[in-house]
Amino acid sequence: MFVEFGFHATPTSKIAKEAGVANGTLFHYYKTKDELIFALYAHTKSHLTEYMYANASKDESLELVFKSIYTNTIEWAQENKPEFYFIQQFSTSPFYGLISHEEITKQAKPHLDFLQDGIKAAVIKPMPVDLLYTLINSHIAGINQYLSSQEFSTDKQKKIINESFQLLWDMIT
Amino acid sequence: MFVEFGFHATPTSKIAKEAGVANGTLFHYYKTKDELIFALYAHTKSHLTEYMYANASKDESLELVFKSIYTNTIEWAQENKPEFYFIQQFSTSPFYGLISHEEITKQAKPHLDFLQDGIKAAVIKPMPVDLLYTLINSHIAGINQYLSSQEFSTDKQKKIINESFQLLWDMIT
DNA sequence: ACAATGATTGACTAATCAGTCTACAAATAT
DNA sequence: ATATTTGTAGACTGATTAGTCAATCATTGT
Numbered sequence: 425m426f427v428e429f430g431f432h433a434t435p436t437s438k439i440a441k442e443a444g445v446a447n448g449t450l451f452h453y454y455k456t457k458d459e460l461i462f463a464l465y466a467h468t469k470s471h472l473t474e475y476m477y478a479n480a481s482k483d484e485s486l487e488l489v490f491k492s493i494y495t496n497t498i499e500w501a502q503e504n505k506p507e508f509y510f511i512q513q514f515s516t517s518p519f520y521g522l523i524s525h526e527e528i529t530k531q532a533k534p535h536l537d538f539l540q541d542g543i544k545a546a547v548i549k550p551m552p553v554d555l556l557y558t559l560i561n562s563h564i565a566g567i568n569q570y571l572s573s574q575e576f577s578t579d580k581q582k583k584i585i586n587e588s589f590q591l592l593w594d595m596i597t
Numbered sequence: 598m599f600v601e602f603g604f605h606a607t608p609t610s611k612i613a614k615e616a617g618v619a620n621g622t623l624f625h626y627y628k629t630k631d632e633l634i635f636a637l638y639a640h641t642k643s644h645l646t647e648y649m650y651a652n653a654s655k656d657e658s659l660e661l662v663f664k665s666i667y668t669n670t671i672e673w674a675q676e677n678k679p680e681f682y683f684i685q686q687f688s689t690s691p692f693y694g695l696i697s698h699e700e701i702t703k704q705a706k707p708h709l710d711f712l713q714d715g716i717k718a719a720v721i722k723p724m725p726v727d728l729l730y731t732l733i734n735s736h737i738a739g740i741n742q743y744l745s746s747q748e749f750s751t752d753k754q755k756k757i758i759n760e761s762f763q764l765l766w767d768m769i770t
Numbered sequence: 771a772c773a774a775t776g777a778t779t780g781a782c783t784a785a786t787c788a789g790t791c792t793a794c795a796a797a798t799a800t
Numbered sequence: 801a802t803a804t805t806t807g808t809a810g811a812c813t814g815a816t817t818a819g820t821c822a823a824t825c826a827t828t829g830t
Contacts, residue, residue, distance in 0.1 A: 449779070452776090
């Protein structure tokens with residue numbers, strides 16, 4: 425509903441109704457509407473992170489692990505479009521600025537470590553990991569936007585993902 | 598104010614006050630608050646577009662023209678952070694979905710044409726221009742996010758822009 | 771069996787908001 | 801000079817909203 429109508433155009437009364445509970449119940453679990461929004465963001469973000477690292481055996485080469493994470497992320501986004509869109513909407517909203525810097529770095533830590541390993545192993549080009557991370561995230565956001573902009577067959581979609589991965593991989597290695 | 602507080606947390610009364618006019622005056626020029634928001638988006642977007650193509654002499658090589666557009670865009674974004682942030686906020690909000698598809702393609706047309714020329718000239722890799730366009734936009738959004746995340750000296754900033762341009766250029770050519 | 775705590779309800783409220791309306795002022799046209 | 805249109809003002813309204821509250825209901829521990 426936040427994605428469809430926006431944060432403030434989605435009243436708590438409708439959220440409660442959609443959830444099948446009374447108005448008061450909602451405020452029993454979340455002191456304020458903002459708290460609910462933050463909780464939803466954290467919840468959604470952790471779902472994505474969990475899915476990203478699924479099937480990531482540490483035996484594979486760094487490229488294969490990275491490709492697995494890349495593919496997983498896009499797959500999750502395509503199968504959970506509202507959730508992914510919500511993350512983006514939240515990230516570019518004033519709400520995002522209210523999250524503590526600490527929380528954000530904590531969230532990004534595992535990803536940054538992974539990239540740092542890649543640099544240390546002389547696989548990934550030496551550059552600030554923050555920059556690298558941002559570039560990768562933006563790239564993935566772009567691919568998702570493209571994949572959502574029109575209807576592709578599953579095969580065509582896989583082809584796009586493979587090719588765009590190669591572009592990204594060549595760029596950072 | 599939209600960037601700072603969000604769309605609905607910015608009442609028309611405060612907009613009018615900030616603009617130094619009475620409440621009624623605002624609604625004399627914009628029938629609804631939404632109309633004002635759309636107008637602000639169109640206004641801001643056209644400012645950016647104008648700046649992007651500044652100093653773009655058609656005599657230069659395609660790479661130099663592209664680099665000029667690239668640099669201009671990032672410069673504008675860094676010098677007009679709230680405006681750039683507003684465009685991003687708007688683009689990932691439910692408002693964006695209310696803009697006609699026609700309007701969007703019309704807006705992107707010159708950029709797509711430019712990229713198409715690059716492909717025809719065998720400078721840019723052959724791929725769907727939509728995809729190319731999205732990748733470039735995402736890349737630029739990422740760089741801006743990175744540049745805004747910490748304070749860089751002007752020299753350092755220029756260095757980052759140059760290096761990241763090279764990454765992008767190598768990726769698409 | 772009986773406390774005690776936690777969960778659920780929905781009517782209620784105080785505040786806020788987008789948009790209206792009437793009156794007046796300024797500018798422009800005749 | 802007068803008439804007509806356009807711009808400005810700000811008090812006002814009806815609707816909506818986040819959040820409260822007092823009263824039940826359910827669950828758990830003893």
